[in-house]
Amino acid sequence: MVAAGRPLVEPDAPLNVPVVLSSTFHAGGPIAYARSSNPSWEALEEVVGQLEGGRALSFASGMAAISSVLDLIPNGGVIVLSSHTYSGTSARVRDLEAAGRLTARLVTIDDPDEVAAACVGADVLWIESPTNPAMEICDIAAAVAAARTNGVRTVCDNTFATPLLQQPLELGVDIVVHSATKMLAGHSDVLMGMAITKSDAIWTQLMRARTLLGGIPGPFEAFLALRGVRTLALRLERSQANAMVLAERLVAHAAVTRVRYPGLPDDRGHAVAARQMSGFGSVLAFETVGGVDDAEAVCDAVRLITHATSLGGVETLIERRRRWPEERADIPENLLRLSVGIENVDDLWADLAGALDTITN
Ligand SMILES: Cc1ncc(COP(=O)(O)O)c(C=O)c1O
Incomplete structure (x- = not known):
């Protein structure tokens, strides 16, 4: 939290990655255009990636991260989620279902048998633990085991726990999402989201979704969020x-x-x-x-x-x-x-x- 995401150590270099305000970058480098990346996001992504044990991407809000992850579900796919998933995520899933984009199966997330039964024939299991605001706890390892048996991708919203209390990627989850607006940034002064994965293939898909859907944060938001993470x-x-x-x-x-x-x-x-x-x-x-x-x-x-x-x-x-x-x-x-x-x-x-x-x- 304190040491990562710092500029190179050289005389007179700043200790913090500055707020980089530029919509475009000199040609020839990996960033090129500011909808793809920004050094201020990358510093935050390095820290949060290390905390969760994967590669991180920053988003404009938790919902922007969640929407980009939902976007990866194939057309006509099935998502299993708690009936008490955060109301914004639930509302988005309901809208996608109403549009015929996917089918949702609602489960009691602290009932492992119900979760396992719902995974049969599904594409994604969406875990939130503790749930907001019912405070139910999902047995993540058991849920991941049931999902894997059925070839189901797993996502965990780790907003309430933070990577300091719970490490879903270590328990086998494929993608972690955060409302960085909350504990990570920690001062009620910024909206941001994060998605983290160990899989290079998923990271590349999410990077593409972020770039093309355009749900990107401002560099000052990333600076504030990283400043917050330092004291998490x-x-x-x-x-x-x-x-x-x-x-x-x-x-x-x-x-x-x-x-x-x-x-x-x-x-x-x-x-x-x-x-x-x-x-x-x-x-x-x-x-x-x-x-x-x-x-x-x-x-x-x-x-x-x-x-x-x-x-x-x-x-x-x-x-x-x-x-x-x-x-x-x-x-x-x-x-x-x-x-x-x-x-x-x-x-x-x-x-x-x-x-x-x-x-x-
Ligand atoms: C658990 C959880 N996930 C996601 C979100 C959405 O995050 P944001 O408000 O940053 O879009 C929230 C917001 O309250 C939340 O509580």
Whole structure:
């Protein structure tokens, strides 16, 4: 994270790859035109590629990376995905299905038998673990084994876990995707996506898809994302420690009916997560007593915590996921997603407990 993606060491060379603002490059080199590549992206790609254990490509957003990966599915192909896949990915798959481009098979991603059965005759298995926002854990090694038996390509959205907690390529996954907007960049100031693979053939296909679909990031975004990645380990260490404390305290609060966090020993995904991940991450979800109004009241009452969408930044964010029309109807109306930041945990708890008290008192 700290040492990779640096310019050559020579007298007076800068320590950081600069923001390279040029739409074209002198002829004769591998870049040629800025829709193909840019030195500012390449520095970030070197770091994220090394972290995930493959070759990385930068995209304009997580959805641009996801769309380019979906574009590789053959016409009429079958994609297997969790019914609780991130709402943007799910919506795109639904649109592609409505256009007759592919068929989607929705599964319960933490049920290995269901995943294995759905892989028969499929082209791609799309894994997200933990899922956003239901926080389900997929047994990635078991899913990859079932996919391989059936000649199915595997993709894993590793946004929630980050490469520090979970390494899908090492578990046999073919392509990892990220919303780098979240933990990787980490400061809620940039949108970017990444795709990483060990396969040169897939990398070349994705490079072509990126160049021709044109979902490329700006060089300043790449600079900011790399600046964020440099401190990923420190931010993650603090935010996931905070998340564990808040999860435990939420369980004991009278206004909370259920907490979903794989770090809790009685969480449905705990055993698999403990085996597969080296930490449980910084996002959790919980359900409050009452209905929509009570859940919204908690979001309105917090002061240190920010009522906003997104996740993975240094600041703690809360939102009711069902306020989005794209969110699945089986996500409870009163489910609040909490992306835990790096603030003082007692300050966070005082704020959250105070907001929860407003709906119990
Ligand atoms: C798990 C996951 N994947 C992908 C995305 C999409 O990323 P972006 O918003 O950078 O396009 C998100 C966004 O929230 C996400 O949570």
